[in-house]
Structures are given as structure tokens and as C-alpha cells.
Amino acid sequence: MSLHPTLQPYADAWTHSIDAISELVQPLAEGEWNRRTPCPAWSVRDVVSHVIGLDCEMLGDPRPIHTLPRDLYHVTNDQQRYMEMQVDVRRHHTAPEMTSELEYVIIRRNRQLRNESRDPGTKVRAPFSTELTLEESMRGHAFTVWVHEQDLRAALGRPGNLDSPGAQVARDVLLDALPAIVAEKANAPRSSAIVFDVHGPIEFLRTIRVDIQGRGTLETAPALGPAATFTLDWETYVRLACGRVSLDAAADRVKAEGDPELTGAILRNFTVTQ
Incomplete structure (x- = not known):
């Protein structure tokens, strides 16, 4: 075998x-x-x-x-x-x-x-x-x-x-962590959607939908009228999610649209590993 x-x-x-x-x-x-x-x-x-x-x-x-x-x-x-x-x-x-x-x-x-x-x-x-x-x-x-x-x-x-086989695995690991970040740690509103638009060597558009019970799910379908949208490059996404750069240092590379309290809560809880 x-x-x-x-x-x-x-x-x-x-x-x-x-x-x-x-x-x-x-x-x-x-x-x-x-x-x-x-x-x-x-x-x-x-x-x-x-x-x-x-x-x-x-x-x-x-x-x-x-x-x-x-x-x-x-x-x-x-x-x-x-x-x-x-x-x-x-x-x-x-x-x-x-x-x-x-x-x-x-x-x-x-x-x-x-x-x-x-x-x-x-x-x-x-x-x-x-x-x-x-x-x-x-x-x-x-x-x-x-x-x-x-x-x-x-x-x-x-x-x-940044687009190697390891990067592909990293993308999936980090995306798997997003529902808990948005729905549980950041306490996003129920029946809302939060969109992540990432560009660069690895590109993806993903939506976290929070249901009426407050559970988050990861979807590939775009959302109409999301509560928040984040646009950033892949390298910045990785560095933030892995605790390699502070939010203040990366602020000019992250475009956050929506309720400032919600976007701030998501970014403050964005680190998955250090």
C-alpha cells in the first residue's frame, strides 16, 4: 500500500x-x-x-x-x-x-x-x-x-x-476558521452576511453567513447587501491571520466597509495562530 x-x-x-x-x-x-x-x-x-x-x-x-x-x-x-x-x-x-x-x-x-x-x-x-x-x-x-x-x-x-501547494493548504485552513471568528468571536449580527474579497497570488471571494441561531457558515456565493466587506491582498490576509503583523501596521492594506464596530471586532479577532 x-x-x-x-x-x-x-x-x-x-x-x-x-x-x-x-x-x-x-x-x-x-x-x-x-x-x-x-x-x-x-x-x-x-x-x-x-x-x-x-x-x-x-x-x-x-x-x-x-x-x-x-x-x-x-x-x-x-x-x-x-x-x-x-x-x-x-x-x-x-x-x-x-x-x-x-x-x-x-x-x-x-x-x-x-x-x-x-x-x-x-x-x-x-x-x-x-x-x-x-x-x-x-x-x-x-x-x-x-x-x-x-x-x-x-x-x-x-x-x-505565495501560491505554492502549502499556500493552497493554508488558504483552506484559514478559511475554515472564518465562521467562528465572525459569528462567535466577533458576535456578528444574526441573519447577516460578511464578505471577504482577497486578491493576489491566491484569490478568493467568500461569504460568511450568520443564521438566526448565530451560527456561521462559509459559502462561495456572493452576498447582496452584506453587513461588512473586507478587501485585501493574500499576503496581508496571511500575515494578519497568523499574527505576523499588527492591525495598525496593516491598516493601509485592508479596506473594510460596513459598521465600524463590526469590522473592528472581526479584525481584532482575526488572528488564528501565532
């Missing part, structure tokens, strides 16, 4: 992004690994360490036994402590150590994917001692690695792959 067809797009997206990351960091001088990225508080080395750590966990490797320093002021909760462990344990690794470990992990993960024959619904280990289906795990991982590829591109001044 081979990889289930449902899982293939996520494997392809991960492969495309991880190869791009490897290509980006392979030629870096030692000092360039310390460049700041848009990922809050993390350098290039930190982001690559995080990606390595995530793939090690996808492989089922044990987590490192490591004590975090007390002066990591950006680490304030258990989730951040969990994520920081794989990062901090590599903070003093040299450039050759980082690239060698990355390449070795890529080789192992490619072998794992070639031999993967489990059903997409198989339960697998996830962070924080939880479980996900294999499909959920691979989808989330493809999304995360693409987002971190974009972090590295921003830090290194190497834009690209």
Missing part, C-alpha cells in the same frame, strides 16, 4: 515547503541565523529549530529533556513552554549543525511518507498529550511549515511561494 490519496496533497505541500526552507538556509553565514523573523520573538535559527522539532515529533521521536531558562520573557504559558523546548535546546547550535540536522530529518520524514499506509482517520499523537486523526495532523503540519517558510523568506528578503 501507499499514501492514501486524501493525504497526498498534504505530503506534497510539506515536501515543497521543507525543500524551500532547506534551500533558503543552506548558504547562510553564521550571523544570518540570528536575524529576526516576523514570528514573535524567534530568529531564523529558532524557526528552523521549531520546524525540525515538529518533524521529529511527526516521526515519533521522544521530546528533548531540557530545562528552559528563566529569562525567556516571551514564554508565558504552557503552550509556549511546550513549543519553546525544541527551540531552546538548539539555540547554541552552529550553522552546519542546524543544516545537517534539518537534512537528516527531511530524509527520515520522506522515508516515513513513502511507507505511510495508514487510513486518514487513524488517531496519532499530537502536541500537549492530545490525539488527532492522521489527516488532521498532516494538514496542520503542512500549514505550519508553509507559514514558517514565509517567516524565513521575510527575514531573509527572499519572497516567494
Whole structure:
């Protein structure tokens, strides 16, 4: 048996992004690994360490036994402590150590994917001692690695792959989060519609309809007389949704029409992940 067809797009997206990351960091001088990225508080080395750590966990490797320093002021909760462990344990690794470990992990993960024959619904280990289906795990991982590829591109001044297989996965993940953002977090009016018009390397027009019970659904049909309309480019959409830019810094790239209280509430709750 081979990889289930449902899982293939996520494997392809991960492969495309991880190869791009490897290509980006392979030629870096030692000092360039310390460049700041848009990922809050993390350098290039930190982001690559995080990606390595995530793939090690996808492989089922044990987590490192490591004590975090007390002066990591950006680490304030258990989730951040969990994520920081794989990062901090590599903070003093040299450039050759980082690239060698990355390449070795890529080789192992490619072998794992070639031999993967489990059903997409198989339960697998996830962070924080939880479980996900294999499909959920691979989808989330493809999304995360693409987002971190974009972090590295921003830090290194190497834009690209905004329409890659990973970007397609990211679009779907972020769109899936919109109904809850609009209907629950922003408390949009019942029996209303909110439109998102996104242009650029990835384009889409989507409507969130809020029903009489206050539940939000994602639709492709345009809405007549929406309560609010947002027009922005794909890169800005991603950076806002992933917490890579503040609302104030992106204000000139987002056109929001409709009730100011509603549009403000939606944008304040727009971040899906950091």
C-alpha cells in the first residue's frame, strides 16, 4: 500500500515547503541565523529549530529533556513552554549543525511518507498529550511549515511561494476558521452576511453567513447587501491571520466597509495562530 490519496496533497505541500526552507538556509553565514523573523520573538535559527522539532515529533521521536531558562520573557504559558523546548535546546547550535540536522530529518520524514499506509482517520499523537486523526495532523503540519517558510523568506528578503501547494493548504485552513471568528468571536449580527474579497497570488471571494441561531457558515456565493466587506491582498490576509503583523501596521492594506464596530471586532479577532 501507499499514501492514501486524501493525504497526498498534504505530503506534497510539506515536501515543497521543507525543500524551500532547506534551500533558503543552506548558504547562510553564521550571523544570518540570528536575524529576526516576523514570528514573535524567534530568529531564523529558532524557526528552523521549531520546524525540525515538529518533524521529529511527526516521526515519533521522544521530546528533548531540557530545562528552559528563566529569562525567556516571551514564554508565558504552557503552550509556549511546550513549543519553546525544541527551540531552546538548539539555540547554541552552529550553522552546519542546524543544516545537517534539518537534512537528516527531511530524509527520515520522506522515508516515513513513502511507507505511510495508514487510513486518514487513524488517531496519532499530537502536541500537549492530545490525539488527532492522521489527516488532521498532516494538514496542520503542512500549514505550519508553509507559514514558517514565509517567516524565513521575510527575514531573509527572499519572497516567494505565495501560491505554492502549502499556500493552497493554508488558504483552506484559514478559511475554515472564518465562521467562528465572525459569528462567535466577533458576535456578528444574526441573519447577516460578511464578505471577504482577497486578491493576489491566491484569490478568493467568500461569504460568511450568520443564521438566526448565530451560527456561521462559509459559502462561495456572493452576498447582496452584506453587513461588512473586507478587501485585501493574500499576503496581508496571511500575515494578519497568523499574527505576523499588527492591525495598525496593516491598516493601509485592508479596506473594510460596513459598521465600524463590526469590522473592528472581526479584525481584532482575526488572528488564528501565532
